[in-house]
Amino acid sequence: MKLHTDALGALESRIARPGYDRASLTPGIVHVGLGNFHRAHQAVYLDDLFAKGLDHDWAICGAGVRAPDGRMREALAAQDYLSTVIELDPSGARPRVIGAMVDFVEVDPDNGPLIARMSDVATRIVSLTVTEGGYYVDATTGTFDPTHPDIVADGASPDTPKTVFGAIVAALKTRRAAGLPPFTVMSCDNIPGNGAVTRDAVAGTARLSDPDFAQWIEANVAFPNSMVDRITPATGEGERALAREFGLDDPVPVTCEPFRQWVMEDSFPQGRPRLEEVGVTFTDHVHDYERMKIRILNGGHAIIAYAGALLGCTFADDAMAHPLVSAYLRKVETEEILPHVQPVPEFTPPGYLTLIEGRFANPAVKDTIRRLCLDGSNRQPKFIVPSIADGLRKGTSITGLALESALWCRYCAGTFEDGTVIEPNDPSWEALTALAAEARETPAAWLTQRAVYGEIQGDARFEESFATWLDMIWSQGAQRSIETYLNG
Numbered sequence: 001m002k003l004h005t006d007a008l009g010a011l012e013s014r015i016a017r018p019g020y021d022r023a024s025l026t027p028g029i030v031h032v033g034l035g036n037f038h039r040a041h042q043a044v045y046l047d048d049l050f051a052k053g054l055d056h057d058w059a060i061c062g063a064g065v066r067a068p069d070g071r072m073r074e075a076l077a078a079q080d081y082l083s084t085v086i087e088l089d090p091s092g093a094r095p096r097v098i099g100a101m102v103d104f105v106e107v108d109p110d111n112g113p114l115i116a117r118m119s120d121v122a123t124r125i126v127s128l129t130v131t132e133g134g135y136y137v138d139a140t141t142g143t144f145d146p147t148h149p150d151i152v153a154d155g156a157s158p159d160t161p162k163t164v165f166g167a168i169v170a171a172l173k174t175r176r177a178a179g180l181p182p183f184t185v186m187s188c189d190n191i192p193g194n195g196a197v198t199r200d201a202v203a204g205t206a207r208l209s210d211p212d213f214a215q216w217i218e219a220n221v222a223f224p225n226s227m228v229d230r231i232t233p234a235t236g237e238g239e240r241a242l243a244r245e246f247g248l249d250d251p252v253p254v255t256c257e258p259f260r261q262w263v264m265e266d267s268f269p270q271g272r273p274r275l276e277e278v279g280v281t282f283t284d285h286v287h288d289y290e291r292m293k294i295r296i297l298n299g300g301h302a303i304i305a306y307a308g309a310l311l312g313c314t315f316a317d318d319a320m321a322h323p324l325v326s327a328y329l330r331k332v333e334t335e336e337i338l339p340h341v342q343p344v345p346e347f348t349p350p351g352y353l354t355l356i357e358g359r360f361a362n363p364a365v366k367d368t369i370r371r372l373c374l375d376g377s378n379r380q381p382k383f384i385v386p387s388i389a390d391g392l393r394k395g396t397s398i399t400g401l402a403l404e405s406a407l408w409c410r411y412c413a414g415t416f417e418d419g420t421v422i423e424p425n426d427p428s429w430e431a432l433t434a435l436a437a438e439a440r441e442t443p444a445a446w447l448t449q450r451a452v453y454g455e456i457q458g459d460a461r462f463e464e465s466f467a468t469w470l471d472m473i474w475s476q477g478a479q480r481s482i483e484t485y486l487n488g
Contacts, residue, residue, distance in 0.1 A: 002249050003079035003097065011097065012247055018099035019051035025059035025102050028273075030118050030183075032164050033129035034062045034072050039083045039098065040232045040256040042127065042188055046100035048278040058273040061123075062104035063114050065164045070107035075252045077104055084243050084253035088364035094258075095246045110160040111167040118171035118183065124270040126171075127186040128198065130164060133378045133427070135191065135201050139451030142381075144200040146208060155208025165205040172202075172221065173213060184222040184268045190298065192290060192382060195225035195265065224265040227290040229297065231257040231359060233367045257365050259355075263289040285344070292341050292349065297356045298383040299337055303329050303400075304360065305372035306407035310417060310478035313369050320361035324482045329357070331486060332400035340390040370425060376408050377428045381452050389456050402465035403485050409446045410473045412436040417477055440474055443467035 001007055008017045029046075031038060042060075049055055062081070064072065076083070081101040087094040106113040118126055138145035145151070154166030161167050172182050185202060187194035199218065207214035233239070233255055243253040262275070266282040276282055283289070301316075307328055308319030319325040330353075338349040347355070384404060391398040412429070413436040414422050426432055439446035447453055447463055456462050472481045 001247050003082040003084065005080045005082070005099070008082075008097065008099075014095070015246055015248070016094070016096035018047060018097065020053065020056070020099075022099045022102065024056045025050065025100075026057045026122065027061040027102055028058040028122060029125045029127055030061050030063050030105070030114075030123050031101075031127045031129070032063045032065065032114075033131070033134075034064060034069065034076065034101075034104070035129055035131075036232045036235060036254045036256075037228075037230065038129045038188065040085055040254045041228055041230050041260060041262065042129075043083065043098050043100045044085060044260070045262060045275055045278050045280060046273060047096075047098045049273055049275060050100060052277060054277060055273040057122075058125075060101040061117060062101055063117065064105075064107050065111060065114070065162070065167065066107075072252065073104040073107055076101070079250065084248050084250040086239075086242060086246075086253060086255045087258045088255055088362065088366075089258050090362055090364050093242065093246075093364065095243070095248070097248075109162070111162070111170075112160075114167050115161075115170045115174065118168065119174040119178070119180075121180055123183050125184045125186055125268065125272065126168060127188055128164065129188050132189060132191050132382065133375065134164075134189070135197050136163075136165070136204075137197065139378070139381065140454075142454065144197075144204040146204050151205055151208065154205055158206075158209040161205075163205070165201045168202050169206040169209075169213070169217070172217060173210075176216070181270055182217075182221045184224065184270060184272070186224055186226065186264075188226060188228050190228060190294070192294060193225055193287070195223040195267075199223040222267045222269050224267040225286045225290070226262065226264040227286055227293055229261040229293055230259065231362075231365060231367055233365060234371055238366070255365070257359055257362055259359055261289075261293075281346075288342050288344050292344060292347065292352055294383055295337050295341050295387055296333060296349065296352055297359075298379070299387060300329055300333060300353075300356055300360065301372045302376070302379060302384050302408070303332055303404050305369055306376075306404065306411045307478065307482060308369045309373055309411055309422075310407060310473075311482075312416075315365075315369060316360050316367040316372065317363045317365065319369060320357065324479065324486070326357070326361075327486055328400070328482050329360075332404065336391055336397050336399075336401050337387045339396055340387055340394075373411060374425050375427065376412070377426050377432060377449075377452060380405070380408060381454060385453060385456060388462060389454075392456060392459055392462060398462060399465055400485055402462055403469045403481065405446075406443075406466055406469035406473055406481075407478060409436050409439055409443075409470055410478065413440065439470060443470045446470070 154161040313319040412432040
């Protein structure tokens with residue numbers, strides 16, 4: 001059955017559907033980046049809220065600034081902006097149809113329709129999932145890069161911007177000229193201090209064409225920090241086939257684990273939906289939650305990813321079932337990551353580790369190791385290197401994390417241990433492969449990546465440990481190296 005509002009009543013009884021009249025919804029949020037994570041996370045929370053009969057003026061209007069966003073718009077418009085979300089519980093899949101989105105702005109190269117929708121008085125929040133790498137952060141400095149060609153182009157042509165940040169600037173300027181208050185800009189991307197990073201990107205883009213307006217943005221626009229969490233695999237033919245098992249003809253279904261979490265600062269001058277009614281935590285201590293999640297979960301993904309890949313694992317649950325990988329994860333986390341993480345009201349660090357071990361091991365999710373290995377050049381400096389830096393500062397162990405970094409280097413050499421080619425899996429794959437080949441003879445060459453290793457670059461203790469592991473991985477293999485680490 002093709003999804004459509006009028007067809008919801010004919011769905012199989014085992015498929016949950018919107019518990020509200022979609023005709024009562026009006027958009028209050030423009031969301032840029034309609035990937036799987038947004039539709040399994042923010043859209044689900046709002047769907048739950050609307051089912052309580054609350055805040056029907058906070059529905060989502062989708063938006064995008066890239067060609068794939070246009071294809072997603074076509075797919076969702078054809079099914080009345082409904083999404084299939086299938087929760088993958090070990091006891092069985094739980095399908096539901098989400099109805100929180102009611103429109104999707106036309107995707108245009110100059111972003112005119114997007115600017116107009118964000119300028120509308122009904123828009124009070126603009127939210128983003130544009131990926132960790134979509135914020136134009138200079139990997140070397142860790143700050144916004146105003147020299148990036150995309151940003152320079154927006155500075156030169158602020159009325160026809162190509163980036164989401166240029167479009168936000170244009171919309172905020174239009175609203176100010178019309179006497180309308182600014183909307184709140186809410187990042188839902190998995191980056192440390194995502195609100196502050198977004199503020200820097202928006203104000204930094206504005207500064208190129210109007211420095212005074214950039215100051216106005218910094219003084220008047222809210223950019224709440226948030227922490228988001230839900231494991232959401234990429235969609236392929238297997239996910240589409242699963243949707244068909246429930247009688248749903250959906251070209252873009254979403255699968256996800258049952259667990260979800262959302263923690264935010266309560267900084268919404270133009271109001272917000274009452275998301276606390278459906279489990280969202282509002283707190284002034286987002287960074288404590290963020291550190292726990294990014295260090296233990298995202299860092300944990302990296303730990304099992306490269307070890308699992310080199311040991312022949314296909315999925316995350318395969319890696320967790322491998323005695324060496326699961327033991328490696330627990331030892332590194334316990335000895336080298338947890339000591340630098342503070343508890344939050346809901347979890348102690350050891351308790352959170354136990355939770356994520358169970359989530360990683362969920363046999364229903366089938367999150368691929370390849371996805372977890374993706375974009376290491378952008379993820380390592382956020383998820384792994386900060387724990388190494390803490391260990392170096394405090395004089396605690398960094399041995400297992402140095403091994404993780406060496407396993408990443410070996411993976412980037414571009415072949416598995418049996419000689420099978422690893423298909424490119426990083427925006428900088430060609431450069432990484434060349435550097436990994438050089439590092440085979442000269443391990444220090446890998447550590448010249450200032451954008452990755454930052455403040456720990458040149459640290460003798462880390463360099464020595466990394467070199468030892470990389471030499472062992474090349475000479476004796478990943479399995480023997482992990483066994484050596486586990487045996488102390």
